[in-house]
Structures are given as structure tokens and as C-alpha cells.
Amino acid sequence: MSKKTSEKFNELVASFASLPTIGKKTAIRLAYFVSKNHLLGTKLAQDIENAIRFIKPCSKCGALSENECCEICSDEDRQRAVLCVVESARDVLILEESGSFNGLYFVLDELSDEKLTKLRVMIAEFGVKELIFAFTHSVNADAMSFFVEDKLKDMNLEFSKIAQGIPSGVHLENVDLISLHKAMVFRTKLK
Numbered sequence: 001m002s003k004k005t006s007e008k009f010n011e012l013v014a015s016f017a018s019l020p021t022i023g024k025k026t027a028i029r030l031a032y033f034v035s036k037n038h039l040l041g042t043k044l045a046q047d048i049e050n051a052i053r054f055i056k057p058c059s060k061c062g063a064l065s066e067n068e069c070c071e072i073c074s075d076e077d078r079q080r081a082v083l084c085v086v087e088s089a090r091d092v093l094i095l096e097e098s099g100s101f102n103g104l105y106f107v108l109d110e111l112s113d114e115k116l117t118k119l120r121v122m123i124a125e126f127g128v129k130e131l132i133f134a135f136t137h138s139v140n141a142d143a144m145s146f147f148v149e150d151k152l153k154d155m156n157l158e159f160s161k162i163a164q165g166i167p168s169g170v171h172l173e174n175v176d177l178i179s180l181h182k183a184m185v186f187r188t189k190l191k
């Protein structure tokens with residue numbers, strides 16, 4: 001960027017540009033907008049600071065939460081016999097947005113003994129009967145489901161995965177809500 005532009009402005013542009021899906025042009029537009037709109041800019045800065053300070057993973061399921069236990073885990077109206085295993089906390093937001101699921105979630109993040117222990121504790125605590133794998137379809141995801149299934153085979157669970165309507169390798173985020181809803185409703189049993 002031109003040396004004539006303010007250094008602070010350039011830093012703001014660089015920060016915006018480091019966000020996912022934000023290109024240089026959009027970054028300049030956003031930086032200009034918040035520089036001109038002080039109230040909005042200040043609110044944005046405060047919202048970001050609050051999110052960083054107060055949002056942490058739920059101690060049970062790993063979804064984003066302001067409390068030790070998230071709203072989903074503590075909601076007694078949710079269907080607690082069904083638990084959906086997802087790859088990241090972001091997937092919980094996407095599935096909640098789709099409105100197609102009313103059970104519990106578990107964020108796997110990475111396969112570790114600690115994670116599997118947490119999952120077992122959660123299954124036992126909530127009396128979970130069915131586990132649904134909602135991974136992005138890929139060979140790796142299938143291997144991951146088989147591995148988890150094998151590790152939990154003593155827990156007397158039914159296993160299923162979201163239907164194949166979702167194209168291979170396409171992340172849940174990029175699937176339209178109707179397809180996602182269908183994939184959840186027509187989930188297939190794993191045998």
C-alpha cells in the first residue's frame with residue numbers, strides 16, 4: 001500500500017485481510033468504514049475483546065460457551081439420547097443454524113485418548129443411545145468414524161452417519177441448509 005496512507009490504517013487493513021474470506025479490497029473497504037464510523041468501530045473492538053475473554057470450549061462437549069457447561073448440554077428439552085459427533089466447534093454452529101438436530105453434540109477436534117475419555121463420560125452421563133457422525137465425507141472421516149466406533153463398542157450404542165447427499169470433501173459450512181437437513185433426517189445406520 002502507498003506510503004502516504006496512515007500506518008495505523010494499513011495495520012487495520014492487514015488485520016482484516018488476515019481473516020478468512022476477506023481479500024485486500026474488502027479489507028480496505030472495512031478498514032475505511034470503521035475508521036469513519038467511530039461508534040461502530042468501538043463496538044466491534046469491544047465485541048471482539050469480549051468474545052476472546054468470555055468464550056471458551058464447553059467442558060463437556062467442546063462447543064463454544066460462556067459458561068463451564070454450554071446451553072445445549074444444560075438444556076433439558078434437548079434429545080439427550082442422540083449425540084452428534086462433529087469435527088470442530090464451528091460445525092455445531094452450522095448444524096444449529098440448520099435447525100435439523102435437537103440432540104447433543106461432541107466436538108472431536110483431534111483423536112486423542114483424552115477426547116475419547118471425555119466422549120465416554122458424556123455418553124454415560126446423558127444416557128446416550130445413538131451416535132451420529134457428521135463429518136465432511138472423506139476417506140479420513142470414514143477411518144475416524146470406524147476408529148471411534150471400535151473404541152466405544154462396549155457401550156451398546158447405535159451408530160449412524162449423516163447421509164451421502166453431502167458431496168465428498170465439501171465442508172458442512174458450504175452445504176445448503178435443506179441438504180444438511182435431509183442428510184441429518186436420512187442418516188444411515190453403520191453396521
Ligand SMILES: [Zn+2]
Binds near residue numbers: 062
Ligand atoms: Zn456442551
